[in-house]
Amino acid sequence: MSILEVRNIRKSFEHTEVLKDISFSMEQGQAVSIIGSSGSGKTTLLRCLNFLETPDEGIIRVNGETLFDSAAAESRSDASIRKKRLHFGLVFQSFNLFPQYTALENVMLAPNLLSKESGTADRDAIRTRALELLDQMGLSDRTDRYPHQLSGGQQQRVAIARALALHPDILCFDEPTSALDPELTGEVLRVIRSLAEQKTTMIIVTHEMSFARDVSDFAIFMDGGIILEQGPSTELFDNPKMERTKQFLSALQS
Ligand SMILES: Nc1ncnc2c1ncn2[C@@H]1O[C@H](COP(=O)(O)OP(=O)(O)O)[C@@H](O)[C@H]1O
Ligand SMILES: [Mg+2]
Structure with missing residues (x-):
């Protein structure tokens, strides 16, 4: 199939x-x-x-x-x-990160909202997964930076981590x-x-x-x-x- x-x-x-x-x-x-x-x-x-x-x-x-x-x-x-x-996960040409949130917060935001809605909130697991994804993107030393403190390439890598955080098919x-x-x-x-x-x-x-x-x-x-x-x-x-x-x-x- x-x-x-x-x-x-x-x-x-x-x-x-x-x-x-x-x-x-x-x-x-x-x-x-x-x-x-x-x-x-x-x-x-x-x-x-x-x-x-x-x-x-x-x-x-x-x-x-x-x-x-x-x-x-x-x-x-x-x-x-x-x-x-x-x-589906979608990574746009123009990154589209939330400027008021750090790299880590950008990756955690959607999973946190979703788990809150479904009543299965496990913030620690979501945080661990977000840190792993940022590490996989080569950004473990940038997790607390805001988008404006990151290069375009770094922002796009955060956007990829963010898209992966919801386990898209x-x-x-x-x-x-x-x-x-x-x-x-x-x-x-x-x-x-x-x-x-x-x-x-x-x-x-x-x-x-x-x-x-x-x-x-x-x-x-x-x-x-x-x-x-x-x-x-x-x-x-x-x-x-x-x-x-x-x-x-x-x-x-x-
Ligand atoms: N929201 C929209 N309203 C009207 N026309 C649109 C809209 N979105 C895309 N188009 C038109 O559809 C065509 C295909 O656009 P698009 O899918 O962006 O192509 P590509 O990504 O291959 O460059 C273009 O002619 C574009 O102007
Ligand atoms: Mg296009």
Whole structure:
């Protein structure tokens, strides 16, 4: 059974259809990269998976559980959306840390809120887990710093720890290094690479082509709201079949 199954997703904004019949699936432990020009619909797709946008049509299944089915009226209610969102973690281009909280507090915040709601508050366990994650991100000496006291690369690593703190089934990255100075992209790509080595299930939207080729098992090329080509990443990057994919890749490599 696939960990994620996306079937026939469509999404329009006003009169523009931004996603046109998107279907793909992925397996537990896989890293999937999504590439494509600006405006091709990559962010909208991630936002649909994270329930920040509601698809107009389609089905989203995680571990066989149908989280969204446009044919079922119930899927459109807000009540269960927060719970569904927990299946996915999302790391944004612009970090989006809470400026008034330290690195450690940023990582602990959501798990604390959630455990309070469910009446299972175990602040010590949450703190221990947050410290472990920050350590894994190479930030054990930065846990008490506020976002403005951290570099962009450090902030993004805190954001990754924060996304992992809720144990998502699938961790999604939306151009995680695009807002960083070039000398800071390496440290973020390194932690993503190590997550891939630990078989973290991930979807990575990126313009870092050689990184995507190395790290991902599977790659998806989006163009104008459709998946123009998808396949094992070595094949897609080294031997693309569609003329448009070839053009896109060669434009970035030159
Ligand atoms: N909230 C929105 N309202 C209207 N148009 C949007 C909205 N979000 C995205 N779009 C449009 O959808 C298209 C795809 O955008 P996006 O998903 O951000 O692409 P990408 O991430 O591949 O650059 C763009 O033309 C963008 O202008
Ligand atoms: Mg985008």
